Amino acid sequence: MPKVDKWEKKIAWIVSSVLGVTIIVTACIMLQGSPLFDEYLILAVVITVFPPAVLDYIDYRWKRSIDKHLPDLFRSIVQAQKTGMTLPKALEEVSKRRYGPLAKELKKMVAQMSWGVPFEKALQSLSDRVDTTLIRRTVPLILEASRSGGRVEKVFDPMEKFVQTTLSFDAERKTQTRPYVAITYIAFFVFLFTIVMLFKSFFVRMSEISTAEFAAIMTPEEARRVFFHMSSIQAFFGGLMAGKMGEGTIGAGLKHSVILLACGYLTLKFVA
Numbered sequence: 001m002p003k004v005d006k007w008e009k010k011i012a013w014i015v016s017s018v019l020g021v022t023i024i025v026t027a028c029i030m031l032q033g034s035p036l037f038d039e040y041l042i043l044a045v046v047i048t049v050f051p052p053a054v055l056d057y058i059d060y061r062w063k064r065s066i067d068k069h070l071p072d073l074f075r076s077i078v079q080a081q082k083t084g085m086t087l088p089k090a091l092e093e094v095s096k097r098r099y100g101p102l103a104k105e106l107k108k109m110v111a112q113m114s115w116g117v118p119f120e121k122a123l124q125s126l127s128d129r130v131d132t133t134l135i136r137r138t139v140p141l142i143l144e145a146s147r148s149g150g151r152v153e154k155v156f157d158p159m160e161k162f163v164q165t166t167l168s169f170d171a172e173r174k175t176q177t178r179p180y181v182a183i184t185y186i187a188f189f190v191f192l193f194t195i196v197m198l199f200k201s202f203f204v205r206m207s208e209i210s211t212a213e214f215a216a217i218m219t220p221e222e223a224r225r226v227f228f229h230m231s232s233i234q235a236f237f238g239g240l241m242a243g244k245m246g247e248g249t250i251g252a253g254l255k256h257s258v259i260l261l262a263c264g265y266l267t268l269k270f271v272a
Helices: 006-030 037-082 089-096 102-112 117-132 133-147 154-208 212-217 221-249 252-270
Strands: none
Touching: 006 037, 037 089, 037 102, 037 133, 037 154, 037 221, 089 102, 102 117, 102 252, 117 133, 133 154, 154 221, 154 252, 221 252
């Protein structure tokens, strides 16, 4: 997975938001009162959310790959230094190995050190570029050990154990929260099934009776529109909740929101 910079995410949000607002304004001008108005609103939401959701997922996979290779990196540094290598030489050696996207960032750090950039500054630059939670936790400890005058290489061994333990806890947390994400999807599909059955078994059949009293309450078209609004709200916020529970961030739920919105639209469009 390629790295996604913050400015790329901002541009994606700006461009998709402008497109979404343009579609909404066009729908308000040309389709007000038309059955297509709601569909254009959903299209605007999906266009606004989909590009940032894709970039957020790519960035999440990239950062997860970085964190996954950290224990191997620290272990290799410890092993290299046991053979008598200095820390810069050990970093140069381990940067030649396969650590996924982390290898590219290590090569940049080694190149900076070869140009005369101090170790602390090069390491801080690596932390700023990668910007994962584990990197932000481990780099200050390494820098503090460097500033205190101790042997920096001795920090990497406990760091490797710390990162490995943290990754294990994170994997366990995801395993425990995965059923709750599934419950979000199950609840939404049960909701869709309920409103489809209600629509077909009640509103459509009652409309065939063609009583003036019922017609004054709600027509099938009005009921379909209400259910469409309800399913869209449920899909959007349910997706955000699934992302928060599953991956710990609201932004991670955007992809779930897009999936649920598409499922809700297709169900009410072609089934109900």
